[in-house]
Structure formats: structure tokens, C-alpha cells
Amino acid sequence: MNRNLTISCVQDKKFKKDLEALRGLVAIIVVVHHVFVYDFYLDPYFSPERILFMDTLGHFAVLIFFVLSGYVIGLSSERLIKWELIKLYLRKRFIRLYPIYLISLCFALIVSNKTYGLVTIIHNVLFTQVWFDKIIWENNPLWSLHYEVIFYIIFIPISLFNIKPVLVFFITIIVSFLSFFYVDYIGFPALTSYSVGFTFWSAGFLLSFYSKGQKIDIKYTKLICSIFLLISLSYFNVMTTIWNKIELFSFGYQLRHHNVYWPKIMNKLVDFSYLPYAILILSWYIGFSLKFKKIIEYFLLFLPSLTFLYLYRNQHLISYFVIPGFLYIVSILFYFNRSAWVEKVSEMIINKSVLLGGISYGIYILHFPLLVLFSRIELFSGTVYSYIGRFVFFVITILFISYLAEKKIQPYVVRYFKN
DSSP: OOOOOOOOOTTOTTSOHHHHHHHHHHHHHHHHHHHHHSTTTSSTTOOOOOOGGGTTHHHHHHHHHHHHHHHHHHHHOOOOOSHHHHHHHHHHHHHHHHHHHHHHHHHHHHHOSSOOOHHHHHHHHTTOHHHHSOOOGGGGGGHHHHHHHHHHHHHHHHHHTTOOHHHHHHHHHHHHHHHHHTHHHHOOTHHHHHHHHHHHHHHHHHHHHHSTTOOOOOOHHHHHHHHHHHHHHHHHOHHHHHHHHHHHHHHSSOOOOOSSOGGGGOSOGGGGGGHHHHHHHHHHHHTOOOTTHHHHHHHHHHGGGHHHHHHHHOGGGHHHHHHHHHHHHHHHHHHTOOOHHHHHHHHHHHHHHHHHHTTHHHHHHHHHHHHHHHHHOOSSOSSHHHHHHHHHHHHHHHHHHHHIIIIIIHHHHHHHHHO
């Protein structure tokens, strides 16, 4: 089997549309996460009671984005053995990321109520804001774009020297741990965060390498299952609990860097507890098969159910787990569904979600400055009804401006560079 990859656009015919659905749904999850976590942003005078499981929901969604990115780059890029191919690769990445990124930065500066220095703005324009300066707060989700650009650059020597994806994957895991425990010698605590994030990215790259030539077998109820599972895992990931217990037992404290600018330590060692689920979810969307996959699926799906035993012994905490518990049960029901009409409805939902995937990048990098703008507008605010109305209007607005950015402005930029 020829494992060399062929340069193409992300919209290449080999790029599976179901991944666009996942991308769109994950973008919406990030938006909902920020709406609920940032009190009094959507409505400056009303905020509903905090739904605690939303607090960690957004980060797993970003890790899914990293896995998707690695998969797409692995699927759409050949070996960069010549400078012309490297330039073409960088040009494609630039055209895809930068125009809407620049729009989002301008949007953030417009809605900000403080003045940023020229140096800070320049670093944000050049994607060097995490290393050398602070992120413009009014669009703080752009921390992940800084990481993405770093990962794109790291891919160049990997491709140039034809380093095997499986080797890249395990090396990044090893570097993640070594960089944490030997940070006093290395003097660069951010290396752990970059390594952990790149491990997720390289997991997608690894799947792109080994999934070529496989027969695609998509079960749409599994895809719906993955979304409910993704949302519920923030409270039901037993691996996270086990990881934290091991940390406390072995070291007496949780493995975190302190007094470091937050984007530099955004990805932590504990995030590895989500890695098996990120790989599992992507495997469903690309139809990837593996020996003993069914056993692995059952293990990962039923492991979170141990949380119910914990709740049985700690019944005073049940109220915090009602919503994620319900979502987890729904995910299990979808996984084991054998009804043809449920499969058909699930396929319809995924197909409709592909439209979201087409504007997901715009949704992701434009929603936060829009949310900040809403916090500045006091008209129609202060009640539960205003909150609901603002939420509906916010969703409509972000979908509209994302559509303009992705489907009108972006194609114009692409045509300009082609000419």
C-alpha cells in the first residue's frame, strides 16, 4: 500500500464529510462552554446558576480539534522533500488560517474596553503572543491557534525526514513527562503543554497513516453517541479520577506548573486521560477498524459507569452529576441502538451538521469577541427571558458572521492568491 500522501485542499474528495460534522459540533460545544462559564457576558445583568460540568467541557473539545488537525494534515499533505512543496504547504496553511484570524483580532480590539500596546498587537498578529507577550483577552480562545501554528511547523521536519507517525506519537508522550519532571533543568515549563497538545495532534496524524485503504464502515448512531459521550466525560472520565489519585498518592500533589502564564500550561499531563476517548471518537468518524476494537470500545464506554458507584457512596453529590449522567446514558443507548430509523435520523443529523463544519473555524475564532460585545450592550437584559432571547440572537449572529467570513471573504482571499 502506498503510504505517501498527496497535497490537496482540506476540502479534497478524500476528506470525509463526517469529519466536517464533528468539527462543527465541537465548535458549537466550545461556544456553549464559553457562554455558560463566563458569567454576565451573554447578559450583563443576569447569569443562570453555574452548570459545573461545563467548566472543563471546552478543553476536551479543543483537544479534539488538535486530533482532527493532525488527521487532516496527514491526509492532505505529501512528504515535504523539496522547498517548493514546503512553500506550497505553508501557503495553504496561511490562506486557510490567516484572513479570518486577522478579522477576529480586529474584532477583539474593537470590542475591547482597554488599549493594547503595539508590541502586543504585533505578537498576536504573528502568532507569537504566548511566547513573547499576552493574548488579547477579548479573543482568548486564540491560544489554541498559536499551538496549531507550532504544530504545523513541527510537521515540516517530520515529513522532510520521513519520521514514522507511531514514533512521533510515542516520542511526544515521553517528552511530555520528561519536560515536566525535569523542568528545573530545562527551564521551559511550556514544553509540557506543547508536547501534550502535539501528542493529540500526532494521534490524528497516526490515524491518517494507518486508516488509508481501509473499508469505510460508518455507524451514524455511534457518531451521535460520540457527541453525548464527549459532553458527559467532563464528569464521568474515570481515567481522570484514577490519574489524579495516582498523582496525589505518588507525589502528594497534582502535577501542575504554577505561576506560569496560563496559555503556556493550558495542556496538562492529566489530559492524557482523554486521549483514548479522542482516538476512539475520531476512529468512529473515519471508520477505522482495529483488532480487538470492539473490546476496546466496550471498555472505554463502560468505564465511566463506575462513577455511579462513587455517587452511590456520595449521594450528596448526585445533583452535580444529573445532567452529565443523563447524557452519558443517552450515549450508551445510541451506541447499542439497532433500530434502522434511529440510524437514519442520526445520519440526517450528521449530514445537517456538515453545514456547521463548513463554518466551524469562523465560529471558533469569532464567537468570543461577539460574546464580549454582548456584555457591553445593556438593552434587553437582566431576566431569564432576556438571557434566552440573547442566547438565540447570539447563536444566529455568530452563525451569520461565520458564514460571511468562511463563504464570502475566505473564497475571495483564495482567488486573490491564486491570481
